[in-house]
Ligand code: ADP
């Protein structure tokens with residue numbers, strides 16, 4: 001049995017592109033086997049998308065486990081969802097005070113990584129890009145589906161930048177009153193890490209955790225085999241495997257500009273914004289897949305490299321010794337490249 005799910009689920013009325021580079025789990029059914037292990041599937045919803053969690057073991061109390069997982073995810077959303085008006089992050093965004101505020105451990109952890117990855121990627125990943133995301137119609141606000149004017153773009157651009165956000169000793173502050181922080185690019189990955197940690201804390205060391213396409217795996221399937229993940233071909237009207245990978249005890253994240261976008265005047269606009277131009281990215285990169293121990297890091301890095309474009313992305317990945325696989329669209333079809341570190345995971 002092949003079990004598959006979409007990499008990204010739309011949050012709003014988002015046009016779904018026909019092209020899909022979906023990750024497919026080549027895992028199997030759920031009977032117990034000679035090893036005496038069983039594979040349990042837990043499914044639910046969080047962050048405007050679905051989660052799929054597989055745990056392998058003996059006599060796992062899945063109801064109790066899922067309750068614990070759901071509680072963690074509810075707490076996460078209450079900390080950092082921009083779709084929840086009274087979340088901790090929404091309250092910080094709405095406040096015009098420049099005074100530092102103490103933030104929860106969870107929010108602090110994500111902010112910290114967001115800033116670190118922002119600096120590492122020289123601003124390609126910028127969690128203050130929210131006003132631009134909203135301007136182009138991809139945030140929780142009204143969706144205009146039109147191209148904004150130069151003036152509005154410049155005014156909005158002046159409100160973004162990681163230099164306007166400070167996180168020190170658990171205290172968060174902004175230096176302009178209307179800074180808006182949008183963590184949606186790494187929050188799902190963080191959710192995956194949180195669930196994986198919780199599953200492990202419950203003594204389970206063989207699992208697969210997936211939230212909205214972000215994935216982290218450990219150990220073995222109930223059959224004793226390593227987990228296999230497939231990157232699907234990014235082509236129309238066909239679902240076939242592009243590349244099978246064996247990520248071992250790691251997270252896998254894929255960023256792609258083909259899935260969530262809008263069209264105006266025949267041009268397609270991605271939901272990923274280049275903070276340098278203030279505009280949706282516009283290049284030949286179709287998807288970036290990152291394998292890394294942390295799902296949050298993989299998630300952020302995949303988006304950052306998507307912003308960079310293919311040449312910069314590969315150079316960045318090699319320079320930082322990252323396991324990265326990219327697919328670019330050329331006149332001659334799709335061309336893929338992988339870094340040296342990624343090769344060990346190719347089947
Ligand atoms: P993908 O999997 O394609 O990377 P994500 O959902 O992880 O997509 O991240 C894209 C989201 O992050 C956008 O919907 C937007 O809210 C936000 N975003 C867009 N551009 C950037 C950027 N340059 N830096 C940080 N966040 C961004």
Ligand code: MG
Pocket residue numbers: 185186254255299300302303
């Ligand atoms: Mg991402």
